[in-house]
Amino acid sequence: MSPTPRQRRAARHQLATDVPAGRRGSSGGRKQPITVDAIIDTAFGIVAREGYGALTMRRVATALETGPSSLYAHVVNKEDLDELLIGRLCAEITLPEPDPARWREQLVDVCAQLRDQYLRYPGISQAAFAAAPSNLDTLRVSEGMLGIVLAGGVEPQVAAWAIDSLMLYVNAYSLEVSLVNTRIDRSDDTWVVSREELLRRFAALPDTFPHTKRHAAELTAGTGHDRFDFTLNLMLDGLTGTR
Structure with missing residues (x-):
């Protein structure tokens, strides 16, 4: 059975310590691994360049050269991503x-x-x-x-x-x-x-x-x-x- 959103959120501290394998792009180069931190960093980059209104899960997935379904293994939904973004800022x-x-x-x-x-x-x-x-x-x-x-x-x-x-x-x-x-x-x-x-x-x-x-x-x-x-x-x- 797939983990529930609550379980995925609770497991984030474990995901942060994992070292996921890199992904190969169509050119054979190594792509950035999909992790919670990579998703957050990418989302911040989009907001910095284009404003918060441009931020969507699909937009993040495109920037990471993957599909939205890959993000949902780490982030529950857009509201969950919002919470992660504010949390990152509050950590400062x-x-x-x-x-x-x-x-x-x-x-x-x-x-x-x-x-x-x-x-x-x-x-x-x-x-x-x-x-x-x-x-x-x-x-x-x-x-x-x-x-x-x-x-x-x-x-x-x-x-x-x-x-x-x-x-x-x-x-x-x-x-x-x-x-x-x-x-x-x-x-x-x-x-x-x-x-x-x-x-x-x-x-x-x-x-x-x-x-x-x-x-x-x-x-x-x-x-x-x-x-x-x-x-x-x-x-x-x-x-x-x-x-």
């Missing part, structure tokens, strides 16, 4: 020892690390939406973040929901930045405008938009990740009030 996150005196700073740093990992691959944070965390590397990050919040004296139920909210914001922010950057890279796209152009458009609005016209500078302010830091601290201010 450095988690501090929770410090009650520095818990806010520590939490912001972990969120920024996660954001920067996502921004390496355009749109990859979509893979983290609506996914129940079961990958150990992903769980390691949520475990570390929960420990930091609890060290800050936050009640456990509030801390648990706070981690979910922070993760959701990091995912959404990273996706928006990726979309903007992708549009900027397309020279024929006119949807992304400069701050100066936004200020000009706001100034030209009719008087039925008094607040937007008056506070156009504030609405368009901020460089780099200023808004990211602002929102995280706004959320943490709320947590501080619950302690």
